[in-house]
Amino acid sequence: MAKLHYIPYIQNQMVLFPQRIDEDIAENDPVRILNHIVEHLDLTRVKKLYREKGRSPYHPKMMLKVILYAYMNNIYSCRKIEKLLRRDIHFIWLSGSAKPDFITVNRFRNRLKDEINSIFTQVVLMLCEYGMVTLDVEYIDGTKIESKANGYTFVWRKTTERSREKLLKKISALLEQIDGDIAGESILPENEADITPEMLSALSDRLNKSLASVPEPVGKESTAAFKEKQKQIKELDRQKDKLEEYNRKLATLGNRNSYSKTDKDSAFMHMKEDAMRNGQTKPEYNLQTSTENQFITDFAFYPNPADTLTMPSFLASFKEKYGHFASAIIADSGYGSEENYRYMEENDMEAYVKYNHFHIEHRMHHTPNPFSAEGMYYNKEKDFYVCPMGQHMEWTGTKHGKTDSGYITESAR
Numbered sequence: 001m002a003k004l005h006y007i008p009y010i011q012n013q014m015v016l017f018p019q020r021i022d023e024d025i026a027e028n029d030p031v032r033i034l035n036h037i038v039e040h041l042d043l044t045r046v047k048k049l050y051r052e053k054g055r056s057p058y059h060p061k062m063m064l065k066v067i068l069y070a071y072m073n074n075i076y077s078c079r080k081i082e083k084l085l086r087r088d089i090h091f092i093w094l095s096g097s098a099k100p101d102f103i104t105v106n107r108f109r110n111r112l113k114d115e116i117n118s119i120f121t122q123v124v125l126m127l128c129e130y131g132m133v134t135l136d137v138e139y140i141d142g143t144k145i146e147s148k149a150n151g152y153t154f155v156w157r158k159t160t161e162r163s164r165e166k167l168l169k170k171i172s173a174l175l176e177q178i179d180g181d182i183a184g185e186s187i188l189p190e191n192e193a194d195i196t197p198e199m200l201s202a203l204s205d206r207l208n209k210s211l212a213s214v215p216e217p218v219g220k221e222s223t224a225a226f227k228e229k230q231k232q233i234k235e236l237d238r239q240k241d242k243l244e245e246y247n248r249k250l251a252t253l254g255n256r257n258s259y260s261k262t263d264k265d266s267a268f269m270h271m272k273e274d275a276m277r278n279g280q281t282k283p284e285y286n287l288q289t290s291t292e293n294q295f296i297t298d299f300a301f302y303p304n305p306a307d308t309l310t311m312p313s314f315l316a317s318f319k320e321k322y323g324h325f326a327s328a329i330i331a332d333s334g335y336g337s338e339e340n341y342r343y344m345e346e347n348d349m350e351a352y353v354k355y356n357h358f359h360i361e362h363r364m365h366h367t368p369n370p371f372s373a374e375g376m377y378y379n380k381e382k383d384f385y386v387c388p389m390g391q392h393m394e395w396t397g398t399k400h401g402k403t404d405s406g407y408i409t410e411s412a413r
Helices: 030-039 060-072 078-087 089-095 102-111 113-129 157-177 197-212 220-253 308-322 338-346
Strands: 137-146 154-156 258-260 267-270 281-292 295-302 328-331 350-353 377-379 384-386 392-394 398-402 408-412
Touching: 030 060, 030 089, 060 078, 060 089, 060 102, 078 089, 078 102, 102 113, 113 295, 113 308, 137 308, 154 157, 154 220, 157 220, 197 220, 220 258, 258 267, 258 281, 281 308, 295 308, 308 338, 338 350
Parallel strands: 137 328, 328 350
Antiparallel strands: 137 281, 154 258, 267 281, 281 295, 377 384, 384 392, 398 408
């Protein structure tokens, strides 16, 4: 009977010449592609984020490789990355056996936020050099990404504006109650819109000084009147703080209609996948991306839920990155608008973008409204429409409108 032999197993074997770690990593492994790309990046701007004094930091090139490879494998936790730097052969090879802790990883990630666009642009330009993209075509689409913000800490523009208007009326009524003779002059502004926190703060200081110069009240009526004035000044200070809060909220809103207190960059939008079917809104971002040959060539986040309003600025961001506009733009009907078509025409871009009513008009049972401009017969030579009653409708003037983005539209009437 043959004797059973095992492959030698020595757990703590001493090796005179240790083997290289990358010998166990395949030549076509994605980690090698990532390593090659990062090695050819210009990280001068990233290096400027470090101080010359203090403890020597880990090399930013090594840290960037670790972060990107973790993201490639859907790993976003800094603590998990710290563990993998001790266990995973790919992470050990990328880091050169360095072992930064989770705090260092998180600090580097936060430091890198402002340089992500620069690094992304370099990678796309590298793809262009290799002939994988031409940067002459943009396939544009958008999607909603839910924010990690608390959904119950929202701030709405209309609510804030209404509350601010009510507060200004309260302040005006309070200023009418306060005797102007305390300050020696009238304290009520001509318009409620002229009331500002700075004005109220200066007014409160003047009233306090004037009240301090008043002799000590004698008698119940004088003491009660004196205390009433003090109470009014305290109420004025409280309403001044409230007005400052409303002004800060409106400044944070900017052109948006809402934002979350725990993530002020997000806005409340309707989810595409609404499981409850109740039209619930959640704090989200509108992510716009452009692709070519299945590579992402540009991206941008917008707090606006409508794709239509994002197109001009998104096309401009492409030019900022690469120095020119794409010659052809392909997008769905969500981007079809007069403003977008004119913008692409003025910048010599060939548009393959459906207008927003394209799919409705091409439905099998769609019947156009005979009294709308689209449903009437148009005589191009003599420039008039024919209504369903057979009457000729000629141009009488131009109607102007304004979109949410500020674009002025023109239509015949």
